[in-house]
Amino acid sequence: MNHNAPITPRPASLPLTGDDRLREALGYARHRGGCLPAQTPEAMITGLAALALHRFDSAPPPLALDRIDVLVPRTRRLRSTASVRVVRAQEPPVPVEIAGLPVAPVARALADAVAVVADPAVVRRLLTEAVRGGHCEPSTVVRELNRARLLSRPHVVDAVDALLAEGRSLAEERLYEMVRAFALPDPLWNVDLRLPGGPHLGGLDAYWPDQAVAVELDTRAPRQDDDALWSEYTRKREHLERLGITVVHLTPRKLREAMDQQATIVRTALMAASDRQPAAYVVVLPR
Structure with a gap:
């Protein structure tokens, strides 16, 4: 040119x-x-x-x-x-x-x-x-x-x-759709977890109490305080997993582009519950 x-x-x-x-x-x-x-x-x-x-x-x-x-x-x-x-x-x-x-x-x-x-x-x-x-x-x-x-x-x-x-x-609508479309067991939606008589453990988008499996949507946006927010996410996840609760982290993009793969991840976590040690008892409250 x-x-x-x-x-x-x-x-x-x-x-x-x-x-x-x-x-x-x-x-x-x-x-x-x-x-x-x-x-x-x-x-x-x-x-x-x-x-x-x-x-x-x-x-x-x-x-x-x-x-x-x-x-x-x-x-x-x-x-x-x-x-x-x-x-x-x-x-x-x-x-x-x-x-x-x-x-x-x-x-x-x-x-x-x-x-x-x-x-x-x-x-x-x-x-x-x-x-x-x-x-x-x-x-x-x-x-x-x-x-x-x-x-x-x-x-x-x-x-x-x-x-x-x-x-x-x-993202929440896609999560509901994933559970319905792939015939996953119905979870408890939008709940808070607490230890009996103890501290608040955090909110979750979906929770299967019988299998102690949780789904959390990562809808964070990159801002100046992103590192601090991510550290908070990480601390919550590590605390729940120490109590025997499996936390599945999903992003809106993964739900939109590969919903079938995300459903497989959740189903695998639910099926593996019987092979894990029983989780600690937690109180489940509506969020």
């Missing part, structure tokens, strides 16, 4: 389409600012325009946008224009191809969109649709928002809280 070739102007008689706007924005980024090393992504559509290409209902069509966001490597010598907003990345993600155009992955496009959207309701709709529509996991979204240093904005934090609640709700 000749990066110094001129951009051919569009005849005034031809109407501009959404794809034309996107291609012209990419053309600006590709033909300005010099060449890049081989294998380096040159430019890709990001932000709201990318979300529209990913078929987000809450993202406006490209023709309705004042500017098209284009993601480029940090070293590109480019300036934003009236119709193109240049977004720089230290390490650009691998683009996906949609309608013949290089497009940023959903999580990155979402972070770039949230960076310029001031309306809290719009931000919340975008984040919720990302999870509800199955585009990506909440943890992936939050990781990108954290990388972009957007979690200091109150309206983004509020939207993330709603996102995590949405993600947990979907």
Whole structure:
């Protein structure tokens, strides 16, 4: 490709389409600012325009946008224009191809969109649709928002809280579906465990008291206190296992992508109960 070739102007008689706007924005980024090393992504559509290409209902069509966001490597010598907003990345993600155009992955496009959207309701709709529509996991979204240093904005934090609640709700629905679809014994749902007259042991998403098998959904999102939260998860799991309770740790992604494998793991834990020493007696309470 000749990066110094001129951009051919569009005849005034031809109407501009959404794809034309996107291609012209990419053309600006590709033909300005010099060449890049081989294998380096040159430019890709990001932000709201990318979300529209990913078929987000809450993202406006490209023709309705004042500017098209284009993601480029940090070293590109480019300036934003009236119709193109240049977004720089230290390490650009691998683009996906949609309608013949290089497009940023959903999580990155979402972070770039949230960076310029001031309306809290719009931000919340975008984040919720990302999870509800199955585009990506909440943890992936939050990781990108954290990388972009957007979690200091109150309206983004509020939207993330709603996102995590949405993600947990979907994960719980998949867990119910797994038990039904693979004919697992019915557990006690959403319970707290305590030692008789002793301390609280922690909450569980599902518990089979006869087999002393527990399932815990890992719906954590990466934040600054992630290490401390993971340590808390680990301490709880180790304490329960010392009492003879087998804890099966499931993630929303595993439930979505490999539910049959997760059902096999739980079934194996239930079948192995007879080979283990009896667990300590615990009090089971509704959560």
